[in-house]
Amino acid sequence: MREFVVRIVLAGTLCCLVSPALYAQSDADKIYKTNCVLCHSADGSGGSPTGKALHAKDLRSDEVQKQSDTALSEVITKGRGKMPAFGAKIKADDVTKLVAYIRALPNKK
Ligand code: HEC
Numbered sequence: 001m002r003e004f005v006v007r008i009v010l011a012g013t014l015c016c017l018v019s020p021a022l023y024a025q026s027d028a029d030k031i032y033k034t035n036c037v038l039c040h041s042a043d044g045s046g047g048s049p050t051g052k053a054l055h056a057k058d059l060r061s062d063e064v065q066k067q068s069d070t071a072l073s074e075v076i077t078k079g080r081g082k083m084p085a086f087g088a089k090i091k092a093d094d095v096t097k098l099v100a101y102i103r104a105l106p107n108k109k
Contacts, residue, residue: 028101031094035086044105054082060106072099 033042039051046056057064064072076095079085090098 028094028097031090031098032101035090036098039083043108044102056083059102065103065106069096069099072102 032040037048039048039054039056040046040059041048041051044059046052046058050056059065073092073095075083076090076098077085077087077092086095
């Protein structure tokens, strides 16, 4: 029993040591899952019924990836066409994290 407790404490300590490195990523992950998945799908494909209906492009495609960080941030902040503006809801810092998150989507396949 004692050994069991020691193991749990050790595992907990390890988690705390590793998580700061993952924090930025999981932060964006959470924001994306809360605000974007409805239209863009978890994998960025836009293959959800809503994404298809609104013609959301595949965020992993060259067409999207070749756009600059500034251009992508602007679409997220100000919206475009049927893409809602998130500037009032998501702070600039987090928009930057989302752009990095979108950049990483093609590698997730
Ligand atoms: C209501 C559905 C909807 C939601 C929610 C949504 N989007 Fe979009 N998004 C779209 C559509 C539709 C487009 C295509 C806009 C157009 O006509 O150019 C788009 C375009 C984009 C683009 C530009 C890519 C391109 O088409 O060139 C980015 C980047 C993007 N969205 C990111 C996000 C992020 C990040 C979130 C969450 C914070 C989000 N979107 C939430 C529907 C949505």
